[in-house]
Amino acid sequence: MSNDYLARIGSLVRDARKHRGWSQAQLAEALGTSQSAIARIEQGGQNLGIEMVARIGEALDSEIVSLGHSGPMHLRVVGGRQLSGQITVKTSKNACVALLCASLLNRGRTTLRRVARIEEVYRILEVLDSIGVRSRWINDGVDLEITPPTELDLDAIDVEAAVRTRSVIMLLGPLMHILDAFKLPYAGGCDLGTRTVEPHMAALRPFGLNVIATNHQYHATVDRALSPTRPIVLTERGDTVTENALMAAARRDGVTVIRNASSNYMVQDLCFFLEQLGVTVEGIGTTTLTVHGRPDIDVNVDYAPSEDPVEAMSLLTAAIVTSSELTIRRVPVEFLEIELAVLEGMGLDYDRSPEYAADNGRTRLVDLTARPSKLTAPLDKIHPMPFPGLNIDTAPFFAAIAATAHGSTLIHDWVYDNRAIYLTELTRLGATVKLLDPHRLLIDGPTRWRAAEMVCPPALRPAVVVLLAMMAAEGTSVLRNIYVINRGYEELAQRLTEVGAQIEVFRDI
Numbered sequence: 268m269s270n271d272y273l274a275r276i277g278s279l280v281r282d283a284r285k286h287r288g289w290s291q292a293q294l295a296e297a298l299g300t301s302q303s304a305i306a307r308i309e310q311g312g313q314n315l316g317i318e319m320v321a322r323i324g325e326a327l328d329s330e331i332v333s334l335g336h337s338g339p340m341h342l343r344v345v346g347g348r349q350l351s352g353q354i355t356v357k358t359s360k361n362a363c364v365a366l367l368c369a370s371l372l373n374r375g376r377t378t379l380r381r382v383a384r385i386e387e388v389y390r391i392l393e394v395l396d397s398i399g400v401r402s403r404w405i406n407d408g409v410d411l412e413i414t415p416p417t418e419l420d421l422d423a424i425d426v427e428a429a430v431r432t433r434s435v436i437m438l439l440g441p442l443m444h445i446l447d448a449f450k451l452p453y454a455g456g457c458d459l460g461t462r463t464v465e466p467h468m469a470a471l472r473p474f475g476l477n478v479i480a481t482n483h484q485y486h487a488t489v490d491r492a493l494s495p496t497r498p499i500v501l502t503e504r505g506d507t508v509t510e511n512a513l514m515a516a517a518r519r520d521g522v523t524v525i526r527n528a529s530s531n532y533m534v535q536d537l538c539f540f541l542e543q544l545g546v547t548v549e550g551i552g553t554t555t556l557t558v559h560g561r562p563d564i565d566v567n568v569d570y571a572p573s574e575d576p577v578e579a580m581s582l583l584t585a586a587i588v589t590s591s592e593l594t595i596r597r598v599p600v601e602f603l604e605i606e607l608a609v610l611e612g613m614g615l616d617y618d619r620s621p622e623y624a625a626d627n628g629r630t631r632l633v634d635l636t637a638r639p640s641k642l643t644a645p646l647d648k649i650h651p652m653p654f655p656g657l658n659i660d661t662a663p664f665f666a667a668i669a670a671t672a673h674g675s676t677l678i679h680d681w682v683y684d685n686r687a688i689y690l691t692e693l694t695r696l697g698a699t700v701k702l703l704d705p706h707r708l709l710i711d712g713p714t715r716w717r718a719a720e721m722v723c724p725p726a727l728r729p730a731v732v733v734l735l736a737m738m739a740a741e742g743t744s745v746l747r748n749i750y751v752i753n754r755g756y757e758e759l760a761q762r763l764t765e766v767g768a769q770i771e772v773f774r775d776i
């Protein structure tokens with residue numbers, strides 16, 4: 268069994284044991300083994316036979332550790348419970364996937380610290396593994412070490428993994444330095460409606476990349492005689508397109524200027540990483556990036572991506588909708604300033620600690636303590652914009668917050684075709700949500716939440732918003748098929764349970 272699989276079984280065992288209210292020693296006794304063996308199993312450090320897996324399932328009287336674990340994962344939420352204590356924000360999905368792609372720029376070994384153990388990362392790792400990149404979890408499965416091979420085998424790419432994530436698009440930038448011609452499966456991901464890849468093609472064309480899309484594949488060829496003669500002007504200030512342009516510029520022998528660049532958190536993490544690779548990036552945090560490339564990069568590099576502002580917003584929303592006093596640790600505050608200003612305007616009572624540096628030495632963090640507050644609807648609409656606007660991925664959380672506030676809130680999610688529509692699922696939990704058009708929602712609060720059983724919307728943030736509303740609703744709710752949540756959050760149910768929520772993970776047999 269791979270380490271990965273063992274780690275996943277380990278966390279399922281721990282969830283089930285905690286749900287049962289057992290200590291490791293109690294489980295060990297029931298199984299006739301030692302407490303240290305249970306600790307090893309839970310950390311994914313113990314080889315397990317099928318029989319042992321079945322015995323654990325029996326002992327814990329839990330469906331979650333049963334044979335044939337490929338079925339979808341579901342959550343059972345007993346809502347109406349207040350949260351308390353402290354919860355710590357993990358590193359971001361969006362920086363981690365970009366950094367995994369960027370590791371291909373480097374012939375040396377890349378170590379990434381505290382990488383989020385999420386499905387999106389697993390999909391990119393599967394893709395990298397299939398083309399010959401060696402990766403292994405080290406330090407008890409906390410850090411990740413990546414070593415590219417001397418030659419990549421793109422023909423062997425794991426198509427199934429690749430089409431489950433949009434992030435594969437970010438392999439274009441690094442691969443064009445290595446291969447003259449290659450094929451990549453179409454980028455997939457959440458069902459958010461049409462998401463264009465044309466800005467990526469336009470940004471990479473001046474570097475000599477030509478892409479023809481046929482048969483569910485991008486056929487890429489690289490003309491090495493071509494090189495940008497002018498600044499690269501992005502037609503939209505997208506995050507991954509900026510990252511692709513940065514990676515194309517990183518190994519170019521010369522200086523590249525990128526205009527209308529995103530200065531969002533994941534882009535900044537990538538810039539800091541590129542600096543460690545010996546690439547100079549001027550203008551980090553602004554919309555003009557000047558990249559002094561380095562044609563050959565062969566260094567052993569160690570980088571710690573920063574914490575996820577969207578996860579921080581999710582945890583803050585959990586505190587707000589459950590009227591809890593909760594401390595959220597390691598919040599990358601620069602990327603949550605507007606959200607906090609809006610919430611302050613709505614009446615949120617909270618404290619923030621003095622700032623301290625993230626492990627990358629650059630991103631500023633604070634601890635936030637939210638307290639139960641009587642919120643009123645904001646006077647103006649909630650309207651995300653590329654950074655430094657209100658984050659495009661935090662906007663959906665205002666739907667759950669608005670539902671707890673007194674008055675009417677207008678949320679305008681202009682970015683994605685489908686995402687606002689999924690937020691109407693909150694009506695099943697008792698919220699008053701009116702869809703004005705596919706992009707605008709009017710939400711009237713406060714809400715008397717009620718429990719419900721439903722299938723997860725097929726989009727990450729709306730799915731988490733529904734889960735948080737279930738935590739607010741008295742009674743038992745069921746949220747089915749939570750792959751999309753696991754795409755971006757590491758052990759969310761378990762971590763929320765540790766601060767007082769009651770959420771059980773279960774699977775179909």
Ligand SMILES: CC(=O)N[C@H]1[C@@H](OP(=O)(O)OP(=O)(O)OC[C@H]2O[C@@H](n3ccc(=O)[nH]c3=O)[C@H](O)[C@@H]2O)O[C@H](CO)[C@@H](O)[C@@H]1O
Binds near residue numbers: 362503506533
């Ligand atoms: C892996 C990763 O990092 N994913 C993030 C990244 O996706 P990603 O960079 O892939 O986002 P897209 O390129 O799909 O952009 C999102 C949508 O916004 C539109 N658009 C974007 C910028 C702009 O200036 N004008 C404009 O119209 C695009 O056409 C698209 O419809 O950015 C999104 C927007 O922050 C986030 O939701 C995703 O979590």
Ligand SMILES: C=C(OP(=O)(O)O)C(=O)O
Binds near residue numbers: 459
């Ligand atoms: C839309 C999102 O991400 P992705 O680009 O991975 O689909 C998200 O994180 O909410």
